[in-house]
Amino acid sequence: MHQEPHEMSFEYSITYKAENEYENPVENASWQFLIVPENNDTQELMRVDIKNSLGAKNEFSENGYGFRTVRINTLEKFQKLNFSATFKLKKKSFNPFGQVPIFDIASNYELVQSLYFKVDFEPFLGQTKFTTLPQASINLFVFDPALSIFDNLQKLNTWVYQFIKFNTGVTHVNTLLKEILENPEGVCQDFAHLFCALARANKIPARYVSGYLHQGNGYFGDSQMHAWAETYVPQVGWVGFDPTNNLLVDDNHIKVAHGKDFNDCSPLKGVVYSHGANKTSHSVEVQAQQ
């Protein structure tokens, strides 16, 4: 996204907390957190503070797509882990409509049909577990060839926003699109998956994005990590859409990572050598100072 000159920047303070509790003592565990905001054109990470209650080392590494992770390997038996991370981040203020060009509509559609384009964007054009549409739903949202790709994506954004009713507790991390289409209620993850699936069905590369949302304005998705989508728009590049809130991604969105779907972006992955039940809870707080 291009920047307008003389714009303001904010400072955000983000706190992520996770609490894992196990019924039986755990001998050995490894966790990987994908929660660190990335550095990009619109955001710059200033400070990172990470703590865990086990006194284990917090190691920085990268996931399979090059996004920063925090990994913890436990040293001794435990039953409870408290983890907290605080990030200070500088975010540039920007208007997502600021640099929308005059689109050459015909040649843009030609481009997305070309073999080179399909090859280069192949990871974000295919179907994955969470972005597979049932055969009957492939034409649920068909682009209008008279409109630009960008305009179609905006319409898709609104369509998804209206199609799914925001409701927590109906879906879970393993919910498939098939279920969403049967009972259109869910959370940001479901909105983002449906948006990606329908953009890809129209040959537009779309990637699932995980990050934080600064509320303030009563948006959905505050106290947890948020999810949205980025699509590749010819002549512009990757543009973020937030179908949960019917918005273009703006300076309230703080990106952590992207992938083909939630699977690539799961904020917490763990390998725990234990048996019995466990309880996990996460919380997120985003504060802005202008």
Next chain:
Amino acid sequence: MNSDVKTIFSSYHNNAQLFDEVFDSNGVAKNVYQKLLDLYGNHSIQEYVQLNNKAKASFFNQGITFQVYDNKVTQEKIFPFDLFPRIIDEDEWEIIEKGAIQRSKALNLFLWDIYHDKKIIKDGIVPLDLITSSANYLHQMIGVDPPGGIYNHISGTDIIKHSDGNYYVLEDNIRCPSGVSYVICNRTALKRALFGVFNHYKTHSVTNYAENLLEILESVKPKGVDVPNCVVLTPGMYNSAFYEHSYLAKAMGVELVEGRDLFVENDFVYMKTIRGPIKVDVIYRRVDDLFMDPLEFKPESALGVPGLFAAYRKGNVCLANAPGTGVADDKAIYTYMPQIIKYYLDETPILNNVHTYHCSRPDELKYVLEHIHELVIKPVDEAGGYGISIGNRLTKDEIKVVQEEIKQNPRKYIAQPIMSLSVHPTYIDDSESFEQRHVDLRTFTLLGHEKEFVLKGGLSRVALKRGNLIVNSSQGGGSKDTWVLKK
């Protein structure tokens, strides 16, 4: 020779319809086998049976077994071994060796391309769908440069000798090809049973495999490592190839480890020892891609090492074979091997591919539908022999069913001529005599940084059921020692 004693080949039935590697159609032994037949001919069948039983016992005693999972009972079995060796002369071997190296190199360049620029797809030679639809294609490998630039360090190429006398490749196995330990054990067993026969032939040794494998592994050490620490990573003792894992580790003089013996710290891999952690630089892993690292791939895997893939991406450890290599040993990719060799090496293939008809191409579809009775029909997306129809075994009604299936979904099928594998005299317990049995050959090719090696020998697998063309050990196949002669 005393004609009253029943010698081992006295009742050998030579079916002239089959391509016998030892006898010509008049029953005359080929030159290279003459000496061997003289030597074996001195034995009666009873003596041979005794020797055979001794050899079997030695496999059991050494623990060279594999597991068969059947009826929920795990059984230890030996891979049936035949004491009559297969001989490949130096001229034929040269073709096989050059052909195997050519394929390995082409596949390596193909893999580099697929995980970088994908030029071969952009140039319209290999279809994009073929790559993206492969379960073994790993997006995490895009843009990753494996140490030394090598993906398929170890390749197992399955070759058959056709009745036309030429060698054809059936498949390229470049995930975790197994079987090399049997090659070495077969040689040992034959030497124990019939040492004398080796005095009459100049046979290449096969015991140098492990030292060459170690050199290959060391050649792809991560940057900045002086003397690399190599290990063999096994899924554990319940894996059907565990004997091989332990054999290779022992023969290379390196540690045999399981996932739980390793850990990752600051993106370096360490091995737990009683003297504290020791850094590991190169891992010959016999654990499948998706089980290697539960934090990156299947989270339920208990065989992997959390954080291993991150260490690999950073270039701090080398994995052999590289993750994602399996995308190139797909059945559908196989059919493009001649084009792949031409594209990257600008050479014609030294070893033939079995001719393949793509039902997705209209003119080839027409041919297939009209010639099903002489073709093998295979679905492109299934492995393990599922969904295969062998045309000459089908009834007229069955042919009609297959025709309909292909017409419904031509993209899903390929067809190949029914290949007539060569046969080799093989001792059959039930008839207490030698009979013709179909045989194939798995060769082992190693590719490293500025180093390559083909094991001079290989695993000749024999289909023990008469007329059976499938030689896999799980299908009741056996094996033979395979001699490559020196010039």
